[in-house]
Amino acid sequence: MAVTLLLAAGGLGAGVFGALLGLGGGILIVPLLTLAxxxxxxxAVAISLLAVITTSSAxxxxxxxxxxxxxxxxxxxxxxxxxxALAGGLLAFILDERLLAGIFAAMLVYVAVSMARRREAGIDxxxxxxxxxxxxxxxxPANGFAATLGGPGYAIRRLPLGLALSAFAGLQSALLGxxxxxxxxxxxxxxxxxxxxxxxxxxxxxxGVTASASAVLYLLRDALDPYVAGPVVVGVFxxxxxxxxxxxxxxLRVLRLLFVVVLVYVAVxxxxxxxxxxxx
Amino acid sequence: xxxxxxxxxxPVAGAVARLLMAGAIASVVLVAAGVVLMLAAGLRPxxxxxxxxxxxxxxxxxxxLRPAGLLWAGLLLTVALPTxxxxxxxxxxxxxxxxxxxxxxxxVLGVLALAFAVALATS
Numbered sequence: 001m002a003v004t005l006l007l008a009a010g011g012l013g014a015g016v017f018g019a020l021l022g023l024g025g026g027i028l029i030v031p032l033l034t035l036a037x038x039x040x041x042x043x044a045v046a047i048s049l050l051a052v053i054t055t056s057s058a059x060x061x062x063x064x065x066x067x068x069x070x071x072x073x074x075x076x077x078x079x080x081x082x083x084x085a086l087a088g089g090l091l092a093f094i095l096d097e098r099l100l101a102g103i104f105a106a107m108l109v110y111v112a113v114s115m116a117r118r119r120e121a122g123i124d125x126x127x128x129x130x131x132x133x134x135x136x137x138x139x140x141p142a143n144g145f146a147a148t149l150g151g152p153g154y155a156i157r158r159l160p161l162g163l164a165l166s167a168f169a170g171l172q173s174a175l176l177g178x179x180x181x182x183x184x185x186x187x188x189x190x191x192x193x194x195x196x197x198x199x200x201x202x203x204x205x206x207x208g209v210t211a212s213a214s215a216v217l218y219l220l221r222d223a224l225d226p227y228v229a230g231p232v233v234v235g236v237f238x239x240x241x242x243x244x245x246x247x248x249x250x251x252l253r254v255l256r257l258l259f260v261v262v263l264v265y266v267a268v269x270x271x272x273x274x275x276x277x278x279x280x
Numbered sequence: 281x282x283x284x285x286x287x288x289x290x291p292v293a294g295a296v297a298r299l300l301m302a303g304a305i306a307s308v309v310l311v312a313a314g315v316v317l318m319l320a321a322g323l324r325p326x327x328x329x330x331x332x333x334x335x336x337x338x339x340x341x342x343x344x345l346r347p348a349g350l351l352w353a354g355l356l357l358t359v360a361l362p363t364x365x366x367x368x369x370x371x372x373x374x375x376x377x378x379x380x381x382x383x384x385x386x387x388v389l390g391v392l393a394l395a396f397a398v399a400l401a402t403s
Contacts, residue, residue: 003325004315037326050358057304057361064290064297071293075369075384082391086398148380208362209388213395215359219333220403226351227323227330230315233358237308 007037007228008235011051015239018052019059019204020250021185025236026052026178026211027111030104031266034273039228041097045176046218047229049211051236052178056208058237059244063201070198073149073156073188074205077166081180081210084170089214092175093221102274104176108267111182112260157193165191173207174214181207204244292372299368303361310342310354318347363392 010032011025018025026048033044063069092100146159156162165187166180173180181203188199218224243250318325333352341349370385 001319003327004319007325008315039326050355053358053362054304054308057300057307057358057365061297061301061304064293064300067290067293069293071290071296071369072381072384075366075381075388078366078388079384079391082388082395086391086395089395090398090402145380209366209392212359212362213392216396217399217402219356219359220399222332224332224355225325225330226314226333226348226355227318227325227328229355230311230318230351231325233355234308234312234315237304241304 003037004231007231010036011232011235012239013235014051014232015055015058015236015241016243018055018181018236019240019243021181021200025055025240026173026176027108027182028262028266029232029236030176030178031270033228033232034101035266035269037228039225041100042092042218042223043225043228045092046215046224047232048178049174049215049218050224050229051232052173052211053208053215054233054236055240056204056206056211058240060201060205060208062241062244063204068198069201069205070149070151070194071205073151073194074202076149076159077162077184077188077202078206078209080163080167081170081173081184081206082213084167085174085180085210085213086170086217088171088174089217091171092214092217095175098274098276100175101270103172105267105270105274107172107176107178107182108263108270112263112267114182114186116260151194151198154193154195154198158191162187162192170210170213173210174217180210291376292369295372296365296369300361300365303357303364307354307357307361310350310357312354313345314347314350314352314354317345317350321347323347363389366392 010029014025014028014032017028029048029051030041030044033039033047034041039047060069064071146156149156149159165183169180169183169187172178172183181200184203184206185196185199188194188202189196194202330351331348333356335356338349338353338356342353366385366388370382370389373381373385
């Protein structure tokens, strides 16, 4: 009973963070299952991918309903993320688990630094319905296909770069059991000129397809325990649904600071695992 | 000075949103029921290993209220939901006559089908 509740509580926390920040929640679930519950890395990745899909479905439904997520842009990026995820899912069964833990730790440090910088930059955190985005590009709207993907007040820039980054996001998503949002959100916001709130919401939409492309590989290789996955998925659903509904009221600066602290702590733990060192 | 940006109103998005919410709720209800039955049966996560997915017996397991059957039904529905969402979007784009978006949606479905084929071939 206690283990079940702890798994559900961990899923709930991951669902809240994942939905609020467009990350899917896998970034917390993999360390939780491997470090706290001693699950093998690949099994943790498989469960995390299910949690990512749950976060995506629950939160994207709300973001689409409110018109924040950009469906056409998201689906265009999905073409490449799903392809990358397929490749990553195959690679994951070849690479050494300690190497994967090392890559995960490096990724956590990257995310922590990105988040800390974003906090310092003071990005606008008002509701997405009417936001003056100080980082929005004032260049003329794109021509051709990219022109059909923009939204009110913003145009899509550097679509090829965004697509290339999306393929990389899919690859690391499948390898590490994360949603890929840590690459997709900066790719959309910084490289393609999409407002941060729209990028976060659209990332939440796309991570479900990305994760499902590789989750099926884990499923058919019996790398998933339903008794562990069940409580985690229930917790994630509750957390992600609630977070998506209150996202516009949450002080993201505080949340980001907490998230950075957690990321750094988990990165140290995962690095210790990669190098075979047990840390307190 | 930045520019004013607003929300995206996509005619297909509403239908996709309703499918995602209904599917997510259905899958979580199945999984939650499986968790309750798992606890009632005295099964402990991480200590007791759950069985792998067996599509042939899932319906019978769900009807028979067996924990693993309910859990797998919910988990498989979870994995299938993004594909269903892309298929629904494809149908919507086709109905609107949006050929570019339809081609993109068909491409995503193709990649997902390829992933399933690769998983079957290599499992």
